[in-house]
Every structure is written in C-alpha cells, then in structure tokens.
Amino acid sequence: MAFPSWHDLRFKLDVSGYSGSNLGAPQHAFFIMGGPQYDRSVRRERFFAHALFGNGGFNRSWGPNGALGGTASFSALLGGGLDTPLSRHIGIRVEGDYQHTNLALIQSEVDPAPFRVSGLPNSFGRFSTGLVWTPRVDPAREMATRKSGLPKKPVESELAFETRASFGHYHIFAGTWWSYLWLAGLEYDRHSWGNFIGARMDYVAEILPVVILKQPSTTDAFGDPLAPGHEMIAGLGIAPIGVRMLWRDGKRWKPYFIAKGGMIGFNQKALSKYASYENFTLQQSTGIQFRLHHRWDARVGVSDFHFSNAFLVPSNPGIDEMMYDAVLCYHLGKREED
Secondary structure, X not given: OEOOOEOOEEEEEEEEEEEEEEOXXXXXXXXXXXXXXXXXXXXXXXXXXXXXXXXXXXXXXXXXXXXXXXXXXXXXXXXXXXXXXXXXXXXXXXXXXXXXXOXXXXXXXXXXXXXXXXXXXXXXXXXXXXXXXXXXXXXXXXXXXXXXXOOOOOOOEEEEEXXXXXXXXXXXXXXXXXXXXXXXXXXXXXXXXXXEOOEEEEXXXXXXXXXXXXXXXXXXXXXXXXXXXXXXXXXXXXXXXXXXXXXXXXXXXXXXXXXXXEEEEEOOOOOOOOOOOEEEEEEEEEEEEEEOOOOEEEEEEEEEEEEEOOOOOOXXXXXXXXXXXXXXXXXXXXXXXX
C-alpha cells in the first residue's frame, strides 16, 4: 500500500509472506516493511523504485533438515518495477527486488545462542506480478482549482510535545520483556500528501532527547535476568521517517494512526551486555486528538515501541514496549482566529 505522493515521492508499506520447503525443512516467513517509493510516468507506464526496511518472522525449524533457527530478523528490500494500465484504476504490476536478512541458526531451545554456518544465505531475490488498484484525482476538479486564482491555503503543520511510558510488553519481533522505557521529545507533523481513505496524510519526524531504559543489571545474551536488581541507562532517539493518518480534520476530536522509523542509542549496551549501544526503532501509535484552543490540541493514545539491533551483533534481544502517550500539540503558521 502506497500513500499519496509529494513531488513523486510517497511512503509505502509492504506486507508479504512465504510458505514452502527447502533442504528437507518447512519454511514459513512473513515480513512487515516500510519506506520511501519514487514514481515516474513514461507515457502510459509508471516506473517506480523503493527502499523498504522492517522485520521478518519465521518458524523455528527452518534450518537444513529441520535444524532450529532464529524466529525474527531485520530485513531490507531494494528494488522496483512498473505498472501498465488496463483501465482507469486497474493495472498490471511487475516487480523485482533484492532482499537482505540477518537470519542465523541457534544452538537449541534451551540455549538459543545464534551462530552462522558457511553457505547460509543472507541475500535473496524476489519477483512478483499481479494487479494493482490506483485511485486518481478528478482532473476536471483539479484544473478548476488551479484556474480559480484563489490563494493557496497555508499548509497545516504542528509541533507536538510528547511523553510516553511503558505499561507492558508482548513478543512479536523481540525476545525479552524484562525492561521498561520512558521517553520525552518533540514531533513535527506536516500535511504533505493530501487525503487517503478519509484521513489527512501527514509527514512525521521525531527527536527524543530524553530516553530512560530500566533493565536488569545482569542478563544473558537474550536479555533474560540472571540475578535480581535493575539499572537505569540513558539514551537519545531520532525517527526521521514517519506518516500520520488523521481523520475528522478540523473537528473537535480526531482519531489518528502514526507509524515512525529511526534509531535509538544508549550510554551503555541495551538489554544485554552482549548486545549493542545502537538499535533500530519501529513505532505504531493510535488514539484521539482533542482541540483545546485554536492553537493547542491534546493527544492521548497507546503505542508499540519496538527496538532491536537487527543482528548486527550476534546478541539481539530486542523488545516490544506497550506504552501510553500524553501529548500537547501546537499548531504552527497563521491561523484564521489570529
């Protein structure tokens, strides 16, 4: 699913699955990735290129002859393709991609330490074809707007002062749930991509100057505690790529959904002494934004904050934090009430 474009650039989500067998073992995988896509039309055809990043999930016994392996990995997808139209809204898509993962085998269920063997691939090719549906703006209405001579409406943008705190965990792409996270920072939202399924589409970027992680003092390679006691470590986060869907724009209460991606770093190794200082982040949040004043809104919701190091080092505990969000939003630019 690709969102409306801005200067031929759009945000894209890709969810894919695979089921088969190889070297005597069943293999079942699914991937959730997102990132930028660039489009260019040449006559009737539309060519596109994308760079997507995210996570993959796998069955445990995917290794040769059913050998046990890791069940989660960072994934990157680079490629592109073309769409050729069959009608006004339907076309045929042909796409080819290069895909990279960091999968590794593990010692056993009791000792799931990852290890690599010679010949185990990390790079794959992916080819797909199918039908694509493309909604289009009414050209007559768009031309009438351009010829009206009316001044352009100022672009809506806002600055959000946010705080978040953990209230629980769950296991999807992560291996530990013994740590807790507190965040505070700034988020910038700008109306950049028109509307989609009734929602205003905004570009989102975030900086988190306050990051506090409470983690067990002594852990194994998977983030599991080996002794009682916790320690607090500090960090800094940034998420330069994000999108917000805001429904009921201009009303007193507005449901929203936000997805962001970036990195987070700590002053010592996070989740395990065998892991890394820097980690990749993937966030999703949903809730309600309420009007307080013509300049100020309040936003309350819940979010999932995932971070892991994508197996850039052998130890990758990762964590999925369930968090509550409390946010104050200040509308930038000139407002009608000013």
